[in-house]
Amino acid sequence: MVSFEFGFTSARSERWLARATLVCFTLLILCLDDDVTPNFFIPLRRTLQEGSTSKDTIRIHRRLRQLAKKHITPRNIPPLQDEPQLPPPPPAAQTQTSASVSAGPKRAFQPAEKYLGKIFPKTEQMPFYMRNTLEPFPEGRDERDIIFFWHIPKTGGELVKNIFGRCFGLRWAQKLKEPASLEMVHDYIINVDTSTPEGIAEAHKLGLVDSNKVDFISSRYALSASSLFTPQHRGRAFTILRHPIDLAASNFFARKALHPELRSLTLVQYVNKNYYADNWITRQLTGTLPHEELTDAHLESAKHILSTKYFVGIYEQLDETLRQLKAFYKLTPLQDQEYCARELVNGDNPKFVKTERPKPARGSSDWKTVASVEKWDLELYYLALEMFSQQGSIFIAQEYSLV
Structure with missing residues (x-):
């Protein structure tokens, strides 16, 4: 043997x-x-x-x-992606509120599901199925990119959404009646909510992006809403940034109208309160809660996502922003709507008119105080200015006009 x-x-x-x-x-x-x-x-x-x-x-x-x-x-095998690894949320992020953090009377931090919008799916590789900005648009019959507008509050988002719908005929998601459904409740509105965590969860269940009934999605939740996209219908994102000190002032005066306890405060006092959610843009991009300390690693991760995944606009240059967006997405006005965008921008509709708010003088001690609080978002804003300038050199004004 x-x-x-x-x-x-x-x-x-x-x-x-x-x-x-x-x-x-x-x-x-x-x-x-x-x-x-x-x-x-x-x-x-x-x-x-x-x-x-x-x-x-x-x-x-x-x-x-x-x-x-x-x-x-196959469902449990994660897709291969060349995405930045984001700092994960704390273990108790899904259930922990910041009630344990001193927040003053009548106010406390929102739980993670409200602040970050319940990140779906649970992964540290975000944004999910989002195109890189410079990737070519797909030409296959079975693939179609969907525009994703990360709507940072107080940056002209309502104006942009109406221009995309009314002037260019793009269909977008907004819940106008109960229950949410894939019904078209307007020529350019599908009855699905993507502005809240609950709405995003419903959009997942309804299969919004694969319904072929929506052309662009808008949400303030950068990470959570980006998870709506699929391999067949990927997101192609843009956002509009505003100078963080102006943004802080605008948000402060808007909140003062809703919360009487804030009316005795100045802007500097407000941003120094322990319930103030500083550096909102950086935190949304990195999935970081208000009571967590931001670091250089968070900033680098946010910069990488912004520079690779987002076409950026600047609120202070809204006309040029709209011109670049029209060129980037190859948008064509509806028949008899050639001057629609210009009319909405320059019209007197109170929903779209800019309201000037008092703000600290540049270089003043108050200005420096707010700038130190919002230092991470300031870095992102300066990056966005560079990106915006580079975009303008690609889409020359003489070749691409707003109207």
Whole structure:
């Protein structure tokens, strides 16, 4: 008989090999399966003491097949992406509120699901299925990019959405009646809410982006809403940034009208309160809650996402922003709507008219105080200015006009 170098006969070697194989399989099952009962160890003990039986082998192989179906499916294999690794939220982020952080009377931080919009799906690789800005637009019949507008509050978002819908005929999601559905409730509005965490969850269930009924999606939740997109309908994103000190002032005066307890405060006092959510843009891009300390790593991650995933506009240069957006997305006005965008921008509709708010003089001590609080968002704003200038050199004004 053929013998191995260890001196075992082939038959004896086969028995030992069978025992070792079953032991390895059993250990693999222990690693994968949370539902192992004490009875499952009987074949392992019998194998070690007496040698394996065909019945034991069949039982263990059957369990392995079940585990393969449970743990190794296409749905559970994450897609290959060249995305930045974002700092993960704290372990208790989904349930923790900041009530434990002193927040003053009547106010407290929002829980993670309200502040970040319940990040779907649960992954640190975000944004999910979002095109890089410079990727070519798809030409296949089965693929179509959907415009994603990350709407930073107080940056002219309502004006932009109305221009995209009324002037260019793009269909967008806005819930106008209960319940949410894929019904078109207007020529350019589908009855789905993407502005709230609950609405984004509904949009997932309804299959909004794969319905072929929406051309662009708007949401203030950068990470959560970006997870709506699919391999067949990827997102192609833009956002509009505003100088963080102006943005802080605008938000402050808007909140003063709603919260009487803020009316006795100045802007500087407001941004120094422990309930003030500083650096909102950086936190939204990196999934970081208000009570978490931001670092250079968060800034670099936010810069990488902004520079690779977003076409940027500047609120202080809204006309040029709209001109660049029209060129980038190759938008064509509807018939008889050639001057629609210009009329909305220069019209007197109170929804779209800019309201000037008092703000600290540039270089003043108050200005420097707010700037120090919003230092991370200031860095992103300066990056956006550079990106905006580069975009303008690509889409020359003489070649691409707003009207």
